[in-house]
Amino acid sequence: MQNNTAISQLIEAGKWVSQKGWVPATGGNFSARTSTGFVVTASGHDKGSLTQAHFLQLDHQGERLAGAVKPSAETQLHLSLYQLIPDAQCVLHTHSVAATVLSQITQEHQLDLTGYEMQKALSGFTSHLETLSIPIFDNDQDIDRLSLLVSDHHLHTPIEHGVLIRGHGLYAVGRNIDEVRRHLEALEFLFSCELERLKIIGIQAGVTK
Amino acid sequence: MQNNTAISQLIEAGKWVSQKGWVPATGGNFSARTSTGFVVTASGHDKGSLTQAHFLQLDHQGERLAGAVKPSAETQLHLSLYQLIPDAQCVLHTHSVAATVLSQITQEHQLDLTGYEMQKALSGFTSHLETLSIPIFDNDQDIDRLSLLVSDHHLHTPIEHGVLIRGHGLYAVGRNIDEVRRHLEALEFLFSCELERLKIIGIQAGVTK
Amino acid sequence: MQNNTAISQLIEAGKWVSQKGWVPATGGNFSARTSTGFVVTASGHDKGSLTQAHFLQLDHQGERLAGAVKPSAETQLHLSLYQLIPDAQCVLHTHSVAATVLSQITQEHQLDLTGYEMQKALSGFTSHLETLSIPIFDNDQDIDRLSLLVSDHHLHTPIEHGVLIRGHGLYAVGRNIDEVRRHLEALEFLFSCELERLKIIGIQAGVTK
């Protein structure tokens, strides 16, 4: 994909994600793979009012090709996801209340979801009886170290739809902008359902199911 | 009703339902009975931005009359509801957080609601002292089997306003587009109330009342 | 106030209340006192898209002066409030999730609120240390009987800002359209706070405080 097309799609996605309330306080970052590497949002800036000037163009190794703005530290994690997952064309990283709280109260290193029809909105799922397992990584300000953990995990358990960073948020992955938006929306819906469910059945019952 | 009029009403309803957040991630499907059978939304597509091209026209047995788009597997359930309920003119199937969670945490095969003035927004109800009972069917990827269960149930307990599919969502039924929208909105309101109530009084107290 | 001016204010208020989600499924009704009696919304109709045609003009005894639409059964309660409270110029009756659930889970015949700065948005309150007491009446489909209960209550405990009907909603009262909108918004805010508080501290702790 051309850089300009990719950036246009991410600007549009940013308005939608911001309106959902999933990128408060200039949080989050978005990227898309392109023919020359990938484009990614710069550090800071409200993600609901992005322009071409808020993007960096990086090559396949993450070196800057264009864009005068400051890169986000989390650019490294976007790069890793593109290197690990050949099919990944877009990554939307968001900070929702549900993703933040659910990843923080879950002691395990993954969030297992089952019994929801909405799982079928995630590519590859055909039944609510399957288990959707989203890995949860402990947050780390050392993004290189965090990226290594994600890479190591991917070797034995391939990442398909996204990962949660504890107390931080979601990285949703897709093979095109429509798929990543659908994955993001479906995962956020499932996180909201789980959070509501735990409020009623309690966290002990929730963990053991 | 003419196919084009029915489709226009469903397009308009789709914008409203989408704005409410009840059809995330291309979820849900909508239909309306017409003089030649019924019209129904195709598989996938965001339900908030439907056009004429996103609809199929089917006959009274569910055979395609027009529309090149892929039918949703759940078309069968719409067909069954029209066959079972002569008065049903519209069916709106939605995926809200409240309907999903409430149907999942309820062990019973129906959700009983009583004591709410809002019950009177459902046709036939004249008092909050009556009990509104919405059947809950276990989710099943075999829609023919699920439709049979719904049909069997209807023989002894006629379906009036809608049914819940566990962990999946609501099928709301009405005698025209205004009634189905009112039924949907009233049921979602009641589901939200029940969910809030259970968070405070606890699920044990909630079940026994 | 002239009937047309009053109706215009209620149409505008309806858009705002509807956008807040407090009049779902054609629920709620609004009125304003005028020089010839009062104007009130007809039965049914979405309260977010009212026109002049959706109002009745009634005299001081509740007899119809103009308007061909069907009166709501609850018109009687509006009339009673104007007869009981000489200062009342507007009544907004709404169906919010918070008002419905809070009135239903509270066993007492009033909701006592204290410790909230927002209480000062209600006319007459100057401190969060005072107690705001909103009466709760059991819902009754016999509106005449319900109105009598409200009248009897008012004799020993004057109604000032509004009343709750259990499992039904709020009747907010004000001396003009701005005051009733402020009362409604402040009470809904306080109901939301109480509901959130009870979810955390539990209803036993909430009742005894």
Place this chain on the structure above:
Amino acid sequence: MQNNTAISQLIEAGKWVSQKGWVPATGGNFSARTSTGFVVTASGHDKGSLTQAHFLQLDHQGERLAGAVKPSAETQLHLSLYQLIPDAQCVLHTHSVAATVLSQITQEHQLDLTGYEMQKALSGFTSHLETLSIPIFDNDQDIDRLSLLVSDHHLHTPIEHGVLIRGHGLYAVGRNIDEVRRHLEALEFLFSCELERLKIIGIQAGVTK
């Protein structure tokens, strides 16, 4: 900054804050330091539709320079914050459900937040492992006395991003309009997360962590 520029920024911020639902029922007040002192919103008025006429211009001691409108009692607290914190250029005081409830159920005199990536949206924070401590002051209708408490507290524990008033709301502080808006949005996000977390893990577990 010039008075007119400051007022324009606060009018724009008011639309955004109102749309978020954080200044219901004419609640809240906003101010900005200027070359001649500071500008501040008058008492009352909906904060989502402010005009130049809804502001007072005060000098460095809080004496009126311009503006015929009634000052809010809380003007004194804005003045104190500017006198205590030389870098403070803007103060946004809001009344959200989360800030109100969280400050009311917390027994301590501060709210400690840790483990959230969003803490980094607050100037000076570089890691989720640090603890963000927001002081909570008991509400007091005597604003001079409350201001003194805030001043005393600041002597031993400098206020950086804002303070909570119990059962009342948040005063967010920033070095410019963008920073105060980011602080406000980040703090509200964190309050929402904490409130959700406490609903699941319980307040006892929440306090001891």
